[in-house]
Amino acid sequence: MLFFSYFKDLVGKEVTVELKNDLAIRGTLHSVDQYLNIKLENTRVVDQEKFPHMLSVRNCFIRGSVVRYVQLPPEGVDIELLHDATRREARGG
Amino acid sequence: MVAGLRYFTDRSDDGAAGAPLLDTVNGEELMHVQPAVSIVLSNHPPESPGTLYISTKQVIWLSDTERTKGYAVDFLSVSLHAVSRDPEAFTSPCIYTQIDTGDEDDESENSDSESNETFDLSKITEMRLVPSDPNQLDALFEVFCECAELNPEPVEEDEPEEHNWIFSADQLGPAMGIIDGVDQEWDSSQTHFTTIGHPNGDHDLARNVLELQINDQRFEDAEEMESNNRNGGQQ
Structure with missing residues (x-):
């Protein structure tokens, strides 16, 4: 559940979600659930020439299982917090 | 389970356009019915009139006029759904979905088959659902979200904790x-x-x-x- 908790902290921030079909969508993280399904708002497609039809999409729901990467805002990465969290998770706590 | 879009013809016998027969034995329930919805598969012309049925497991579109015409896709294969309102991308406001066909190279094959009259459903990677009443889009979007969350990946989703x-x-x-x-x-x-x-x-x-x-x-x-x-x- 580490990623779930972590992504919940990123709600409201700008992220880029890269799908396994190479589509990359940038937007404000609206919500995330335990399956890492992701809802984005104010989205825009990073590679608009390749995926012109996605231009119109303002909010979208992305299935967790099709996500390849989530690019995080640098200010949303708290190294200390992540260290602690991963250690706690590693102990099975 | 079949990945991607498939034909759906299992309807009840009541009325001209019967409701879809669901897998109620295994707990499938109807969540939402939206009349007057046309469907657009990839770049094919819109098909209408039809009725959209959203169950806990799948999205089903059935033609109102042809009993043998209908499509369905499991939520497991719906990679992404969104509300599309920009007329430049599509003429009418719609629910836009991307469908995972389980095929890695479907992109190029898909564009090849788009000019054909008959097409291979397993190659369809995009589906648009266009309700005649655009005010229903947000409600539809929420139903899609709710049902998508009911369908986590069967194998891997519960396991990451075990895999630590x-x-x-x-x-x-x-x-x-x-x-x-x-x-x-x-x-x-x-x-x-x-x-x-x-x-x-x-x-x-x-x-x-x-x-x-x-x-x-x-x-x-x-x-x-x-x-x-x-x-x-x-x-």
Whole structure:
């Protein structure tokens, strides 16, 4: 559940979600659930020439299982917090 | 389960356009019905009129006029759904979905088949659902979200916790399972290593005994001479 908790902290921030079909969508993280399904708002497609039809999409729901990467805002990465969290998770706590 | 879009013809017999027959035995429930929805598969022309049925497992679109015409896709195959309102991308506001066909190279094949009259549903990677009343889009979007969350990946979603690397320690032995902190873990692995070192010493000893038993002529002689006594003593 580490990623779930972590992504919940990123709600409201700008992220880029890269799908396994190479589509990359940038937007404000609206919500995330335990399956890492992701809802984005104010989205825009990073590679608009390749995926012109996605231009119109303002909010979208992305299935967790099709996500390849989530690019995080640098200010949303708290190294200390992540260290602690991963250690706690590693102990099975 | 079939990945991607498929034909759907299982309808109830009541009325001209019967409702879809769902897998109620396995808990499938109808969540939402939206009349007057046309469907657009990839770049094919819109098909209408039809009715959209959203169940806990799948999205079904059935033609109102042709009983044999209908499409369905499992939520497991719906990679993404969104509300599309920009007229430049599509003439009417719609629910836009991307469909995972389970095929890696579907992109190019898909564009090839788009000009054909008949098309291969398994190649369809995009589906638009256009309600005649655009005010329904947000509600539809929410129903899609709700149902998508009801359909996590069957295998992997519950497992990541099990797959945490710390759990592999459990398989090393019961001693590792009750470790609470890092220091104890180190202690215990050191003890573990000493016990590994121990058998190494014993091993030579065991080998020597074995050689003695097998190769030493004196043992064979002794066995032959006083076989009854020795055998009785060993067993």
